[in-house]
Amino acid sequence: MKNFIRFIVFVLLFPVMAQALELSVQEKEFIANNPKVKIALMPDFSPFSFIKEDRIVGFENDLLQIISQETGLRFDKHFGVWNKNLKAFQEKSVDIITSISYKKEREAFTTFTTPYYNIPIMIFVRDDFGTYKGMQSLEGKKVGILKDVFYTIELEKYTNNKLHIYETYDELTEALVFGKIDALIQNLPNINYLIKKNLYTNLVLVDELELPGIKKEDLRFGINPDKPLLYSIMQKALDNIGEERWTALSGKWLSVKLIDEMLGEQINSSLALLSEEEKKYLENTIVKIGMIRDYYPFSYEENGKINGFSFEYFKLLASKVGMKFDVEVDNWSPTLHKFENKKIDIIDAISYTREREEFANFSNAYFHIPNAIFARKNSFEEYGGLESLRGKKVGITKNIYYFDTIKELGLFELVVFESSREKIKALALGKIDAAFNNLTSGQKYILQGGDTNIEVLDELADEIVKKEDLKLGVSKENVILYSIVEKAMGAITANEKTKLVNKYFGVGFQKEERDKNIALNTEEREYLETKKEIRMCSIPNIPPLEQIDENGKHKGIAEDIIQIVSKKIQKPIVLVPTQSWSKSLENIKDGKCDILPAAMKTQNRQHYMNFTTPYLIEALVVATKDDKFFIENSSRLKNLKIGIVEGYVFIELLKQKHPDIEIVQVKSAKEGLLQVRDGKLFGYVDILPSIAYTIQKEGLFDLKVAGKLEFDAEFGIASRKDEPLLNSIMQKALKEIGEEEIRSIVGKWVSITIEQAFDYRKLIYISLFFLAILSVVLYKNRSIKALNKKLEELSITDNLTQLYNRNKLDEVLKEEANRSKRFLHTFAVIMVDIDHFKSVNDAHGHQMGDIVLKEFAEILKSNSRKTDIVGRWGGEEFMVICAQTDLKGATALADSMKEQIASYSFSSGEPKTASFGVSVYNKNEDIKDLIKRADDALYKAKKNGRNRVEIG
Known part of the structure; x- marks a missing residue:
C-alpha cells in the first residue's frame, strides 16, 4: 500500500513527461557496454543527498532516478564525505562525482555538466558573536569550512586567519555550536537542515559570502574526461528534464514540506481512533499536565502565559483526541515532585531513567536536545x-x-x-x-x-x-490515559510537526536575533513586563524626519528607528496620533504618551522629559522668497516675521538669543512656507530636509534656502520623566542599533527625498542663481560662495571624516574616465584599508575608533597632492583618485602615505598601519574593473602581511 501511494505521489510530482530523449548510436552502445556507472555521493549533504533509515535519499538521488529512467544508465552509488569523494574521482575510482562546483583548476580532471542547482553560500555565527559588520568582522576569528570546498583558496587570500578544516558537515556545525570556532561558511540549505534536525538555537545567519570570483555554489555532475560519451549522455538527460520536473524536485526537497515527511513511515490519520472506554474517560476528565516555566524554547512563561514548542505540540496532541487539559507551570524539581505524588496526570519534557519507571510510563521521544x-x-x-x-x-x-x-x-x-x-x-x-x-x-x-x-x-x-530525550510521562496507574497519549502522538503527522520545528527552530538572520535581545538589567526587564505596550506621540508634519500620512500611518526616519527599538525590547510601540506637535508635548506631560521618537533637549523640557543622546543632527536653515537677501545668521532676522511650527524648540532658541525677532507659530512646514510665498511671513525656519521636501512637494519654486543659521537640530528619543527606566531602555536600544545602522536609515530617507520628493541640487542651483543676482546688488559675493560651499558639502561629504563620500568618489571616477577618453591621459586609484582596525573598537570603544578614523583621514588628506581626490569608501576603507598619474607616481604616493601612517602617534596609544592596493586606468576600461583590480591588490597586500603596497 505504501509503495502504491509513493508511486501516486511520484506521478503527481512529475505530471508532465519531457520529450523522448534522443541518443546517438555510440551513446546507446556505451550504455549497453557499461551496465553500471560508478558515482560518488555524499551521505551527509542534506537535503541533496543523505542517509535516512539506512538508505540514500535527497534531491540528487531523485535526479539520478530520473536520468536512469530516461537513459537506461544504472548507477553504482559510492558514499563518502566530500574530500574523500573528490580524491576518489581524481584517482578515477569513480566515473562521476555529484555536487562539484566549477573551478578552472579542476578542468584538468573534470568535465562539468551545466549546474542542476545554485545555492547561496552563507556565513553563520553564534548568537554571542556581537555585531557583525561585513566580512571584516571575521578578522582574527576562527573560521570553519569543509575540507577541499571550492572557495578555499579565495577565502585564504581574503583573510590571514587560519581556517579550521572539517571533513563532515556535522563536525563543522557542531564546532560552531560548541565554541570551537567563531564562524562557519557553508551553503544555506545544508546548515539550515542541520540546525532544525539538531535544534541548534544558538546559530544565526549573518551574511552571504562575497569574494572576488566566487558566486553561488553551483552543483554539477563532474564526469571523468576519459568518458566523453558518458558526459554527453548526462548532459542530454539534464537538458531534457523540463521545467515542471525541476520545479517538482525543488518543491519536494527544498521547500518546507518534504515528501518523505508528508508520507512518513505510515499514512497518518488526522484524528486518533479511540475505544469507547477512552472516549468516556475524556468526556469526564480534565487532564492536568505539568510544564517547566524556564525551558526555552519548549515551554516558557511570556507575559504571564505559557508558550513554546512543547506547549503547542501538546495542544496539537490534545486536538487529535478531544482532550480537555489544564497546565500547571513550575520549575523542574517541584513539577517532578507533583508528578511522583499524583497531583498531575502528565509531565512534559521528562527523560527516561530506570528509577523513574516506578512511577511513569514514557511516551516515545518527540525531541532530542544536546x-x-x-x-x-x-x-x-x-x-x-x-x-x-x-x-x-x-x-x-x-x-x-x-x-x-x-x-x-x-x-x-x-x-x-x-x-x-x-x-x-x-x-x-x-x-x-x-x-x-x-x-x-x-x-x-x-x-x-x-x-x-x-x-x-x-x-x-x-x-x-x-542527549536529553523529551518524552511525555503518564502516571503509571493511568493505563487508559497512556493509551490515549500514544494514539494522539501517532496521529500527529510529520508535516504538522515540521511546521512547529520551522516556527521555533528555523534559522534567522543576525539582525532579527539581535533585535530580540538587548542587555537589560532585572529592574528594566521587570518594568517592561508591567507594560502592555509603549505609547508614542510624534511630530505629525516634519517629513522626512517623521509625519503622519493621510491614512494615519507614522513614517519617516524616526519611525524606522522606532520599529527596530520595538523589536529589540520585544514590546509593541503604539502611535497615539495628534494634530500638532504642541499637543504631543502636552500628552507626554499628562502621561498620555510614554515617548516622543524625535525630540530636542531644552532646559524647560528636562523638567518633564528624559532624553537619550541624539541619533540625528541636522542643519537649521531659513527659507524666504527668492528676491530676499542672503541670511548669514539669526541676527539678520531681527524685527522680521519668522514662521516656526508651534512647539518647536527653535522658538526657545531664537527668543533667547534675539527677543526682537517676531515669531509666528504655524501648524506645519507647508503652512509656514505658503505664508512666506504669500508675503505674510518674511521667512520660515526648519531643518533643511523638511524645507526641501515641502518646497518640492508643493511646487513652491519661488522660494529659496536663504541661509544656514548657527544652530543645529539634535534629535533623540524623549520619555516621561516619571518613568526613568524607560529612558535607560531606549538608550540601550539605540546603542544596540549602532551609528552605522542609523546612518543607513537616514541615508535611505535622504535618498528617497532626493529622488522622489526633492532634488537638492536643483534647489541649491536655483537658490544660488538668485543669490548670484542679489550679490551684484548687495555685494555679498563672499557670503554666497560660503553658502555654496556649505550646501554642496552636505551632499558630498562624509559626516565623520569630512572627506568626500562614496557618491562623490563615484562621480569623480566617471569624470576622470571621460577625461581620459578625451585627452588620452590616464589616472590611478589607490585603495587603502586600516590594518586590524577592529582591535581599536574592541579595546577602546567606538568613540575612540571614530577619533582614529578622523586622524587617519587627516593623514591621507595632508599627504596627498592638490590634484588628488581623497574620500571614504566605506567603514575603514578609503580611496585616493590620482588625476593624470601613472603607476610609478601612484605607487610612490601610496608608499609615502604608508610610511606616514606607520610613524603617526594615534590617540588610541597604539601604532597603526594600513594596506594599499594600486591600479591604473586602462583605455576604455569599465570603472568597476578598475576598482576590482585595486581591491584585489588590497586583498593581496593584507594576505602578504599587511603594511604594504601591492599593484593590481
Whole structure:
C-alpha cells in the first residue's frame, strides 16, 4: 500500500513527461557496454543527498532516478564525505562525482555538466558573536569550512586567519555550536537542515559570502574526461528534464514540506481512533499536565502565559483526541515532585531513567536536545574535557535525569539549582565555575540576562550523558490515559510537526536575533513586563524626519528607528496620533504618551522629559522668497516675521538669543512656507530636509534656502520623566542599533527625498542663481560662495571624516574616465584599508575608533597632492583618485602615505598601519574593473602581511 501511494505521489510530482530523449548510436552502445556507472555521493549533504533509515535519499538521488529512467544508465552509488569523494574521482575510482562546483583548476580532471542547482553560500555565527559588520568582522576569528570546498583558496587570500578544516558537515556545525570556532561558511540549505534536525538555537545567519570570483555554489555532475560519451549522455538527460520536473524536485526537497515527511513511515490519520472506554474517560476528565516555566524554547512563561514548542505540540496532541487539559507551570524539581505524588496526570519534557519507571510510563521521544558545558569566557586556558573541571564548582539542575551519572564521576563539587535561569546567573556572577545545561535554554538565559561573559565550552560527551530525550510521562496507574497519549502522538503527522520545528527552530538572520535581545538589567526587564505596550506621540508634519500620512500611518526616519527599538525590547510601540506637535508635548506631560521618537533637549523640557543622546543632527536653515537677501545668521532676522511650527524648540532658541525677532507659530512646514510665498511671513525656519521636501512637494519654486543659521537640530528619543527606566531602555536600544545602522536609515530617507520628493541640487542651483543676482546688488559675493560651499558639502561629504563620500568618489571616477577618453591621459586609484582596525573598537570603544578614523583621514588628506581626490569608501576603507598619474607616481604616493601612517602617534596609544592596493586606468576600461583590480591588490597586500603596497 505504501509503495502504491509513493508511486501516486511520484506521478503527481512529475505530471508532465519531457520529450523522448534522443541518443546517438555510440551513446546507446556505451550504455549497453557499461551496465553500471560508478558515482560518488555524499551521505551527509542534506537535503541533496543523505542517509535516512539506512538508505540514500535527497534531491540528487531523485535526479539520478530520473536520468536512469530516461537513459537506461544504472548507477553504482559510492558514499563518502566530500574530500574523500573528490580524491576518489581524481584517482578515477569513480566515473562521476555529484555536487562539484566549477573551478578552472579542476578542468584538468573534470568535465562539468551545466549546474542542476545554485545555492547561496552563507556565513553563520553564534548568537554571542556581537555585531557583525561585513566580512571584516571575521578578522582574527576562527573560521570553519569543509575540507577541499571550492572557495578555499579565495577565502585564504581574503583573510590571514587560519581556517579550521572539517571533513563532515556535522563536525563543522557542531564546532560552531560548541565554541570551537567563531564562524562557519557553508551553503544555506545544508546548515539550515542541520540546525532544525539538531535544534541548534544558538546559530544565526549573518551574511552571504562575497569574494572576488566566487558566486553561488553551483552543483554539477563532474564526469571523468576519459568518458566523453558518458558526459554527453548526462548532459542530454539534464537538458531534457523540463521545467515542471525541476520545479517538482525543488518543491519536494527544498521547500518546507518534504515528501518523505508528508508520507512518513505510515499514512497518518488526522484524528486518533479511540475505544469507547477512552472516549468516556475524556468526556469526564480534565487532564492536568505539568510544564517547566524556564525551558526555552519548549515551554516558557511570556507575559504571564505559557508558550513554546512543547506547549503547542501538546495542544496539537490534545486536538487529535478531544482532550480537555489544564497546565500547571513550575520549575523542574517541584513539577517532578507533583508528578511522583499524583497531583498531575502528565509531565512534559521528562527523560527516561530506570528509577523513574516506578512511577511513569514514557511516551516515545518527540525531541532530542544536546547538553552543553557552559563557562565564563577565558576562564580555562585550555579546556581538555571533563578532567579540566576537576575540583571546580559546577552547577546542575535539581533532579535532572543525569544527576547521578555526573555525581558518580566524582570530579566536581556539584552545586544544585532549581532552574536554568538561576544556574546561568550564578555562573555569570562567578558563584560557580561551570554549568551543565541543555544548549537551547542555556543560550536563551545568557542572552536574556545580558551575560556576555559566558560561552559554550563544549558538548557534554554523549558517551557519558545521552542527549536529553523529551518524552511525555503518564502516571503509571493511568493505563487508559497512556493509551490515549500514544494514539494522539501517532496521529500527529510529520508535516504538522515540521511546521512547529520551522516556527521555533528555523534559522534567522543576525539582525532579527539581535533585535530580540538587548542587555537589560532585572529592574528594566521587570518594568517592561508591567507594560502592555509603549505609547508614542510624534511630530505629525516634519517629513522626512517623521509625519503622519493621510491614512494615519507614522513614517519617516524616526519611525524606522522606532520599529527596530520595538523589536529589540520585544514590546509593541503604539502611535497615539495628534494634530500638532504642541499637543504631543502636552500628552507626554499628562502621561498620555510614554515617548516622543524625535525630540530636542531644552532646559524647560528636562523638567518633564528624559532624553537619550541624539541619533540625528541636522542643519537649521531659513527659507524666504527668492528676491530676499542672503541670511548669514539669526541676527539678520531681527524685527522680521519668522514662521516656526508651534512647539518647536527653535522658538526657545531664537527668543533667547534675539527677543526682537517676531515669531509666528504655524501648524506645519507647508503652512509656514505658503505664508512666506504669500508675503505674510518674511521667512520660515526648519531643518533643511523638511524645507526641501515641502518646497518640492508643493511646487513652491519661488522660494529659496536663504541661509544656514548657527544652530543645529539634535534629535533623540524623549520619555516621561516619571518613568526613568524607560529612558535607560531606549538608550540601550539605540546603542544596540549602532551609528552605522542609523546612518543607513537616514541615508535611505535622504535618498528617497532626493529622488522622489526633492532634488537638492536643483534647489541649491536655483537658490544660488538668485543669490548670484542679489550679490551684484548687495555685494555679498563672499557670503554666497560660503553658502555654496556649505550646501554642496552636505551632499558630498562624509559626516565623520569630512572627506568626500562614496557618491562623490563615484562621480569623480566617471569624470576622470571621460577625461581620459578625451585627452588620452590616464589616472590611478589607490585603495587603502586600516590594518586590524577592529582591535581599536574592541579595546577602546567606538568613540575612540571614530577619533582614529578622523586622524587617519587627516593623514591621507595632508599627504596627498592638490590634484588628488581623497574620500571614504566605506567603514575603514578609503580611496585616493590620482588625476593624470601613472603607476610609478601612484605607487610612490601610496608608499609615502604608508610610511606616514606607520610613524603617526594615534590617540588610541597604539601604532597603526594600513594596506594599499594600486591600479591604473586602462583605455576604455569599465570603472568597476578598475576598482576590482585595486581591491584585489588590497586583498593581496593584507594576505602578504599587511603594511604594504601591492599593484593590481
